[in-house]
Amino acid sequence: MSSVLFLEEEHEMLRDQVRRFVEEEIKPQADAWEEDGHVPRAVLRRMGELGFFGIRYPEQYGGAGMDTRATVVLAEKLGRSTYGGVAITALVHTDMASVHLFNAGSAAQRDAHMPGVISGETICAVAITEPGAGSDVKGIRTTARRRGDTFVLNGSKMFITNGVLADLYCVAAKTGPEDMPGKNVTMFLVEKGTQGLKVATQLDKHGWRSSDTAELVFEDCEVPAANILGEEGRGFxxxxxxxxxxxxxxxxxxxxxxxxxxxxxxxxxxxxxxxxxxxxxxxxxxxxxxxxxxxxxxxxxxxxxxxxxxxxxxxxxxxxxxxxxxxxxxxxxxxxxxxxxxxxxxxxxxxxxxxxxxxxxxxxxxxxxxxxxxxxxxxxx
Incomplete structure (x- = not known):
């Protein structure tokens, strides 16, 4: 059923492209990914090559510069694959994690990471949810304490999609006193391999089996102050x-x-x-x-x-x-x-x-x- 009333030619072309990818490159292989517990990196790079990871981002980084309707087209068509784990792996990367980098990142941060994000070489995760804080973002307990030109992160994150295999994490942590809810959360970029960041558990889920999901632990994880996304205290x-x-x-x-x-x-x-x-x-x-x-x-x-x-x-x-x-x-x-x-x-x-x-x-x-x-x-x- 078409939604042509709200779409233009470029959106319809995207619909056809994603539909072909789903039929030819997801459905024939995705049962194996369900068993493996993740989508292969080669497949994610292929999605980047086809332009799916850059549809909303500017051409200067390799994107297509399309609008919100393109995001909806991609999400709906990936949902139609019947493999929710595959769909959410891609959509967390494109529309839930990397957007923090693009929206709040400095020019230097964008230049360093956005080309890889769009090509599929750099896969993103967003680490907000915690064992005791889901929809209640103000309830997070992970802290980031300044130490000179660095911040030291301590705490844990739960149910993090792409948590095992991600290259770049957008992490929420408290940088201010408890009596300042809404003004004491800061977002940080934390790269894979940073000392003090570890994947504690790859979670065994009821559904979304082909989506890797993890518990992350930060133990005296030092992150440069230059890795703050946006303004300190404005993460909420x-x-x-x-x-x-x-x-x-x-x-x-x-x-x-x-x-x-x-x-x-x-x-x-x-x-x-x-x-x-x-x-x-x-x-x-x-x-x-x-x-x-x-x-x-x-x-x-x-x-x-x-x-x-x-x-x-x-x-x-x-x-x-x-x-x-x-x-x-x-x-x-x-x-x-x-x-x-x-x-x-x-x-x-x-x-x-x-x-x-x-x-x-x-x-x-x-x-x-x-x-x-x-x-x-x-x-x-």
Whole structure:
């Protein structure tokens, strides 16, 4: 189903390019990546070569300089691959981690790292979440204490996507007193191999199996003061700023997953025989799928409309929070019913719908839990 109302020719060309990549280079190989627990670096470099990692970044760094709609196209099409772990590996790099470098980085920091980020040679992770602080960013406990021209980081980060294999980490740490919430967090660039940074555990997850996810530990990790991203004490605002982009991306990815689940289930129910006829002949099934299809189509149009408004410079904080809450819940509802319509086969490992049922559960949690998003919406009603 096209969203041509909100897209221009360059966005449609990107849709076709990502669609081909998914069909030709992700789907034939991604089962192996699920077993390995990560996406191969050669594949990520290939995505960089195709321009997927630079669609929103300026040409001076090797990017394409496109707008928010391009991000949504990429996220939706990667979501349609049915491999959530592959999709989130790429999207964290492009739209949740490297954006901190681009938005807040100095000219020297950008010049040093952005070309590699866009080419896929430098993979990024963002380290904000902690064992005791997820959606509550002000609750982080990792500290960064100044020591001359360096900062010494101590603490731990949890559920860090790309945490094992990343080359560059955007890390949030407290640099001020506890009684200054919102004004005591600073973002730092920490490079792989920095003494005092270690991957404590590669986490064994329910879903997103092909996405490497880690617990990171900082033990007297010395980082040059020159590695501060933006201004000292302004990290909380940088995190909040990027949450809007992250949540829009997750919503688009979720609707790509929802549409893929509907497509493969439609094929199943039209061929699966039960009680002497295809399941599609059962009114309850076809009407339920019709309603789910309508709701997914509506949500997708909402996403593209908000992406267009964001590209035009409008304030869409309320709408993005709506999208994150709506789509995170809707994709779970869609995949639950689609798995039900697959019957026993839908519970078998190796079936796309079984994998998707595990993958999509996190969409109502990661990037801001549904309950938190609804509070953000309520504040703005």
């Amino acid at each position: 605002y940088a995190i909040m700023r990027n949450f809007q982009n992250e949540r829009l991306v997750i919503g688009a990815m979720a609707m790509g997953e929802a549409q893929a689940a509907l497509d493969l289930t439609l094929e199943h129910v039209k061929t699966r025989q039960a009680f002497g006829a295809p399941l599609w002949q059962k009114q309850a099934i076809r009407q339920r799928m019709a309603m789910l299809s309508a709701r997914v189509a509506a949500a997708r149009q909402f996403i593209y409309a908000v992406a267009k408004r964001d590209a035009d410079g409008e304030d869409v904080v309320r709408e993005v929070s709506m999208i994150k809450a709506l789509c995170g819940e809707l994709v779970n509802e869609v995949v639950y019913d689609c798995q039900q319509f697959h019957g026993g086969s839908g519970l078998m490992r190796g079936m796309a719908i079984e994998r998707m049922a595990r993958d999509v559960r996190v969409q109502a949690v990661g990037g801001g839990a549904t309950e938190v998003m609804l509070e953000e919406v309520a504040k703005r009603l």
